[in-house]
Amino acid sequence: MINLTQRPRRNRKNQAIRNLVKENDVMVSDLIFPLFLIDGKNKKTQINSMPNIFRLSKDLMLKEIETCLKLGITTFDIFPSLNDKLKDKKATESLNKKGLYLSTLKEIKKQFPEAVIMTDVAMDPYSSDGHDGFVKNSEIMNDETLEILAKMAVAQAESGADIIGPSDMMDGRVGVIRNALDKYGYSNVSIMSYTAKYASAFYGPFREALQSAPKFGDKKTYQMNPANSQEALIEADLDVIEGADFLMVKPALSYLDIIKLLKENFSLPIAAYNVSGEYSMVKAAAAKGWIDGDKIRDEILLSIKRAGASVILTYFAKEFALSKK
Numbered sequence: 001m002i003n004l005t006q007r008p009r010r011n012r013k014n015q016a017i018r019n020l021v022k023e024n025d026v027m028v029s030d031l032i033f034p035l036f037l038i039d040g041k042n043k044k045t046q047i048n049s050m051p052n053i054f055r056l057s058k059d060l061m062l063k064e065i066e067t068c069l070k071l072g073i074t075t076f077d078i079f080p081s082l083n084d085k086l087k088d089k090k091a092t093e094s095l096n097k098k099g100l101y102l103s104t105l106k107e108i109k110k111q112f113p114e115a116v117i118m119t120d121v122a123m124d125p126y127s128s129d130g131h132d133g134f135v136k137n138s139e140i141m142n143d144e145t146l147e148i149l150a151k152m153a154v155a156q157a158e159s160g161a162d163i164i165g166p167s168d169m170m171d172g173r174v175g176v177i178r179n180a181l182d183k184y185g186y187s188n189v190s191i192m193s194y195t196a197k198y199a200s201a202f203y204g205p206f207r208e209a210l211q212s213a214p215k216f217g218d219k220k221t222y223q224m225n226p227a228n229s230q231e232a233l234i235e236a237d238l239d240v241i242e243g244a245d246f247l248m249v250k251p252a253l254s255y256l257d258i259i260k261l262l263k264e265n266f267s268l269p270i271a272a273y274n275v276s277g278e279y280s281m282v283k284a285a286a287a288k289g290w291i292d293g294d295k296i297r298d299e300i301l302l303s304i305k306r307a308g309a310s311v312i313l314t315y316f317a318k319e320f321a322l323s324k325k
């Protein structure tokens with residue numbers, strides 16, 4: 001027998017002891033479930049690249065939210081998938097109170113006042129250019145976009161949003177949105193800023209879901225370069241100064257270092273968006289029988305938590321919650 005004073009395996013010798021020394025755990029209450037909304041009644045359409053995730057019409061979305069609330073999911077991030085006919089250069093439909101998105105938010109809040117509703121602020125679901133900002137001569141115009149985003153945020157708050165999620169990556173948007181919300185009496189509405197949102201190929205399946213891919217070019221003049229981490233600190237500094245309540249990193253898995261970096265440098269809660277492509281990869285490999293999808297899901301969520309995210313936006317939310325029942 002070798003004389004070893006420290007034998008770390010002692011703390012792993014059975015499940016009870018492993019539980020005692022466990023440093024991190026994922027709870028259903030940490031998760032935000034993104035949901036895709038479409039027009040119509042009793043409609044549920046498949047997103048090819050995202051097995052088990054559907055675009056839902058208002059009535060089915062209300063049912064889905066009811067089911068999820070019972071499973072302990074408290075917070076929902078709603079994205080509209082709009083007909084191309086409703087899209088224009090200025091994302092006008094985003095302000096239409098009678099339109100699909102805002103009227104549905106209102107209905108959700110009315111039926112489930114206890115549900116926390118998060119909304120996305122960016123022009124892409126409503127833009128005929130498929131960009132997050134206003135396009136002029138093939139350029140994404142920062143300051144013109146801010147005016148539109150501020151109006152969009154106020155309209156969403158008016159319709160019952162609890163958390164506004166600016167995902168557009170324009171400079172100054174958090175401050176402009178904070179001012180607009182306060183001016184119109186929504187000082188209680190929070191901002192979860194997409195602080196470090198990278199120009200990532202992992203968003204592919206989401207763009208299929210919303211049919212919102214850019215009509216030209218890419219998003220590299222506003223979303224961050226995956227090569228950079230220092231730049232995330234600049235974005236986070238600005239978001240704190242401008243009044244964000246949460247700092248989000250997106251995507252999550254290839255960016256665990258960024259989650260950790262923000263966690264170590266900022267006191268605001270850190271959120272991470274476990275994005276569509278990250279979900280699709282797991283589902284595809286699991287369908288082939290190459291990996292154990294459930295175990296990989298749990299390990300992925302845990303790794304995001306361990307890196308420092310207290311909030312995780314994930315398409316796995318419902319199946320994770322079901323697995324805990």
Ligand code: PBG
Pocket residue numbers: 120122124132167168202203204205206207219274275276277
């Ligand atoms: C839109 C937006 C995107 C996502 C969330 N909000 C896509 C993009 O920026 O092109 C991606 C979410 C995902 O992939 O799950 N601004």
